[in-house]
Amino acid sequence: MPNGSDEEIWRELRRINDRLDRLEASRGSSWTMKLAAALFGFLVVGPLAVGLLAFALH
Secondary structure: OOOHHHHHHHHHHHHHHHHHHHHHHHOOOHHHHHHHHHHHHHHHHHHHHHHHHHHHHH
16 A cells, blocks of 8 residues: 555544544533433432531531
């Protein structure tokens, strides 16, 4: 394979990699992950914070 073909392959691979990076960066968190984070916050972090605050103010 000539050297020019190798350069063309590397350029194409770099362009594909850049496109994949942009797609993953713009997608963000999924709806289910946001729901799981909200439930975790309400069910675990919230009561823990209230308990610690009540203990500190008592």
